[in-house]
Amino acid sequence: MTNWPDAVARRLGGPVEIVSRRPLSGGYVAAGVERVDLRLDDRVLPVVVKPTAPVEVAAMRAVAVVEGVRAPRMLHPDPLVLSWVEGEPAREGDPVPDDVWRTLARVHRHWFRKRARGVPVVDAAWWAALCERTLVALRGGAARTGEPAYSRAAGLVAQWAGDPRIRAALALLPRTLCHGDPHRGNVLGRSLIDWGNARMAPAGLDLAVLRAQGEVDESAYRVEAPALPGPLAAVEREWARAHVHVQYLGFAADHLGAARVTEMIDTAAQALDRLGPALNACTNGTPAHQV
Structure with missing residues (x-):
C-alpha cells in the first residue's frame, strides 16, 4: 500500500x-x-x-x-x-435517469465481444459457483425457519447448477462489460456507482436487474446499445431474468422471507421454461441440450 x-x-x-x-x-x-x-x-x-x-x-x-x-x-x-458522487440513492421503483442508461449503453457497446482484463467471465462454471453460494443461504434459511419454501428453492437451484439451457445460452450469447449489480441503491443522482460486482456477461444482465425493481423506460439505452437479432435477444432476456433472480435469491433468503423467495424462484423457473423454446428458435429447432 x-x-x-x-x-x-x-x-x-x-x-x-x-x-x-x-x-x-x-x-x-x-x-x-x-x-x-x-x-x-x-x-x-x-x-x-x-x-x-x-x-x-x-x-x-x-x-x-x-x-x-x-x-x-x-x-x-x-x-x-x-x-465523490453527490446525491441520494434512488429508491426501488424510481425512474432510472437517462444518463445511467447511456452509461450502461456506452460501456456495453465499447466492450461488446471484448474482454476487460481482470474482470471475471460469466460462463457455465461461474453459474455453477453462483448456484452453490445461493444454496448455502437457502439451506441456512430452511434450517433456521423450517419454511418449506427454502427447501423447495434449494432443490431447484441445485438442479439448475448444471442446467443445459443455461450452458447453451452462455455458449451462444455475446458478452460485454456489465456492472453486474445496477440496482437503484447504486444509482446516485445521474451516476452509476459501485462497480465491484462487474463481470463479462451478456448485457441483458444489467437490464434485468433494473427491470426487477419496477417498470423502466429503456429508450435512452436502446439508442446507443449494441443490438441483437430478435431470436437471440429473446434468449438473452430469458437467460438474464433467470440469472438475476438466482443471483439475488441468497439475499432474499437471508433478509426478505419465504414469500419473496417463492416469488423469485417461481420467476426464475418461468424464465427457464421460456428459455428452452427461445434457444430452439435460435438454433433452427435443435434442442437446447444438444447445442
Whole structure:
C-alpha cells in the first residue's frame, strides 16, 4: 500500500491535506469504506476510500476508457480512492435517469465481444459457483425457519447448477462489460456507482436487474446499445431474468422471507421454461441440450 494522499496529489496536480474522514454507512455500504475530505488549494474535495478489491479496480480501469459515462473516477488503486458522487440513492421503483442508461449503453457497446482484463467471465462454471453460494443461504434459511419454501428453492437451484439451457445460452450469447449489480441503491443522482460486482456477461444482465425493481423506460439505452437479432435477444432476456433472480435469491433468503423467495424462484423457473423454446428458435429447432 502506498501513501495514497501523495499519489492522489500528483493526480490532482497539487499538494493535498486531509481535512476530515468518516465512515460511510447506510444502505449496503461495505465495512471499511470512508468519506475523506481533502484540501486542495482553497477547495475541499471529498473522495471515497475503500479497501482494494481487484475486480473493482479492473472495472474502474475498463470504464475509464469509455467516453461519456457518469461513474466515479479512480484516483488511486490501493487503497481504492474514487471521486465523490453527490446525491441520494434512488429508491426501488424510481425512474432510472437517462444518463445511467447511456452509461450502461456506452460501456456495453465499447466492450461488446471484448474482454476487460481482470474482470471475471460469466460462463457455465461461474453459474455453477453462483448456484452453490445461493444454496448455502437457502439451506441456512430452511434450517433456521423450517419454511418449506427454502427447501423447495434449494432443490431447484441445485438442479439448475448444471442446467443445459443455461450452458447453451452462455455458449451462444455475446458478452460485454456489465456492472453486474445496477440496482437503484447504486444509482446516485445521474451516476452509476459501485462497480465491484462487474463481470463479462451478456448485457441483458444489467437490464434485468433494473427491470426487477419496477417498470423502466429503456429508450435512452436502446439508442446507443449494441443490438441483437430478435431470436437471440429473446434468449438473452430469458437467460438474464433467470440469472438475476438466482443471483439475488441468497439475499432474499437471508433478509426478505419465504414469500419473496417463492416469488423469485417461481420467476426464475418461468424464465427457464421460456428459455428452452427461445434457444430452439435460435438454433433452427435443435434442442437446447444438444447445442
